[in-house]
Amino acid sequence: MKSNARAFVLGASVAALFGMSQSASAHPGWQSPAIGSATASPYTSQFNAITVGHGCANGAGGYLGVKAASWIMPTGTTPGETAPYSTGCDAAGSNCTGVEGQASVAKFLNSQGTTSNGITTFPKGLKATMATSLEAEFTNVPTLAGRLKLNQNKGVFNTQKLKLDANGNPVGFYEKSGYVDPKAIAVTDMRMTTGGMIFKPGSCATQLIVRLAGADICRIENKLTNEHYQNLWFGGPTNKMTTGHGVHENFWLAYTITRAASETANCADADKYSIAVMPTNAEINSLAFPGWANE
Numbered sequence: 001m002k003s004n005a006r007a008f009v010l011g012a013s014v015a016a017l018f019g020m021s022q023s024a025s026a027h028p029g030w031q032s033p034a035i036g037s038a039t040a041s042p043y044t045s046q047f048n049a050i051t052v053g054h055g056c057a058n059g060a061g062g063y064l065g066v067k068a069a070s071w072i073m074p075t076g077t078t079p080g081e082t083a084p085y086s087t088g089c090d091a092a093g094s095n096c097t098g099v100e101g102q103a104s105v106a107k108f109l110n111s112q113g114t115t116s117n118g119i120t121t122f123p124k125g126l127k128a129t130m131a132t133s134l135e136a137e138f139t140n141v142p143t144l145a146g147r148l149k150l151n152q153n154k155g156v157f158n159t160q161k162l163k164l165d166a167n168g169n170p171v172g173f174y175e176k177s178g179y180v181d182p183k184a185i186a187v188t189d190m191r192m193t194t195g196g197m198i199f200k201p202g203s204c205a206t207q208l209i210v211r212l213a214g215a216d217i218c219r220i221e222n223k224l225t226n227e228h229y230q231n232l233w234f235g236g237p238t239n240k241m242t243t244g245h246g247v248h249e250n251f252w253l254a255y256t257i258t259r260a261a262s263e264t265a266n267c268a269d270a271d272k273y274s275i276a277v278m279p280t281n282a283e284i285n286s287l288a289f290p291g292w293a294n295e
Contacts, residue, residue: 027233027246027251027253028050028051028052028053028214028216028231028233028253029050029051029253030048030049030050030051030253030255031048031049031050031051031187032048032049034048034192034253034254034255034256035119035255035256035257035258036192036194036255036256036257036258037194037257037258037259037260038194038195038197038199038208038257038258038259038260039194039195039196039197040195040196040197040198041195041196042193042195042196043195044193044194044195044196045191045192045193045194045195046191046192046194047151047189047190047191048189048190048191048192048255049187049188049189049190050071050187050188050190050214050253051185051186051187051188052066052069052180052185052186052188052216053180053184053185053186054182055180055181055182055216055218056216056217056218056219056228056229056230056231056245057228057245058228059228062182063182064182064218064219064228064229065179065180065181065182065218066179066180066182066186066216066217066218067176067178067179067180067217067218067219067220068157068174068175068176068177068178068216068217068220068292069157069174069175069176069186069188069214069215069216069217070172070173070174070175070214070215070217070287070288070289070292071148071172071173071174071212071213071214071215071253071287072163072171072172072212072213072214072279072283072284072286072287073144073145073147073148073171073172073210073212073279074104074144074210074211074212074213074277074278074279074280074283075143075144075145075165075171075283076104076105076133076134076143076144076277077134077142077143077145078104078280078282079103079104079105079131079132079133079134081104081280081281081282082101082102082103082104082280082281083101083102083103083104083128083211083234083235083278083279083280083281083284084099084100084101084102084234084235084236084237084238084281084284085099085100085101085102085127085128085235085236085250086098086099086125086235086236086237086247086248086249086250087099087100087236089125089248089249089250093124093125093249093250094248094249095248096236096248096249096250097248099236099237100236101281102127102128102129102235103128103129103130103131103132104128104277104278104279104280105131105132105133105134105275105276105277106128106129106130106131106132106275106276106277106278107130107131107132107205107273107274107275107276108122108126108128108130108273108274108276109130109270109272109273110206110269110272110273110274111269111270111272112126113126113274118206118258118261119207119256119258120206120207120274122274124249124250124251125250128276128278132275134277136200137199137200137203137205137208137275138197138198138199138200139198139199139200139201140196140197140198141196141197141198143165143169144210144277145165145167145169145170145171146169146170146171146193147192147193147194147210148170148171148172148190148191148192148193148210148212149170149190149191149192149193150162150170150173150188150189150190151189151190151191153188153189156175156178156180156186156187156188157175157176157177157178157186157188158176158177158178159175159176159177159178160173160174160175161173161174161175161289163286163289171283171286172212172286172287174287174289174292175188176217176220176289176291176292180216192210192255192257194257197257199259199263203263203264204264204267204271204272204273205259205264205272205273205274205275206258206259206261206264206272206273206274207256207257207258207259207274207275208256208257208259208274208275208276208277209254209255209256209257209274209275209276209277210254210255210256210257210277211234211252211253211254211276211277211278211279212252212253212254212255212279213233213234213252213253213278213279213283213284213287214232214233214234214253214287215230215231215232215233215241215244215287216230216231216233217229217230217231217292218230218231220291220292221292221293222291222292222293222294222295223293223295224241224242224243224244224293225243226243227243227244227245228245229244230243230244230245231244231245231246232244232245232246232247233246233247233251233252233253234247234251234252234278234279234284235250235251235252235278236248236250238281238284238285239281239285240284240285240288240293240295241284241285241287241293252278254276
């Protein structure tokens, strides 16, 4: 396996906006705070990196190393389809026992969260109930497809493949043929395009939160049979992705794109809100790749 100083970071992963709140360092995260600024210029983008660490708990107090990973970005093109939401959770928001649907393109009132330095975060497990659409919120953003780009670097995984939508736009990627020691952290470089976004006139939206679904995989198998072989990071189980640590935690890896404060200066605080876009059940199922969860 190739080694690369850029590809491994030892130590705890950087805290980031997980789902819509801060979360434990053992979960996947961003190398830098996952925050960008929306601009009218289509060329504005931020380089960042997804970090994966600690591997898969083997049920006996140890961990298996990560051999593959897969990530999917929501497109926001089917707002009528739902994203999973875990129910029956414990006080910490984990160990949930059920699942139901929630709006995949939604509004959250900023008063439901905590705002600091212009960034609003929300409690883990807050259900999306106020549906909206990209067409209702933006003048020129019909889809989020193509905004997440893989910065190809085979320092950890020798195979990296883009996932494309029907129009050939990148919507995610998977990587395999590598190994991440449970005591190390792998870093996959990427770029998020935040430019070319124009909010509707008079909108009181202060930020767009793009939630990614992901899996870090410790044993590649065509049918998922053992929860100890993969960590699944999204709101709750789907009809295909049901078995893995993290799938019952309402956890999302999220990238927040902020709007200039001057654009909402005339909005009362009570009217300000955030837009969240998350993968639908079908988009989450497309985390699968040949040989893993492909059945």
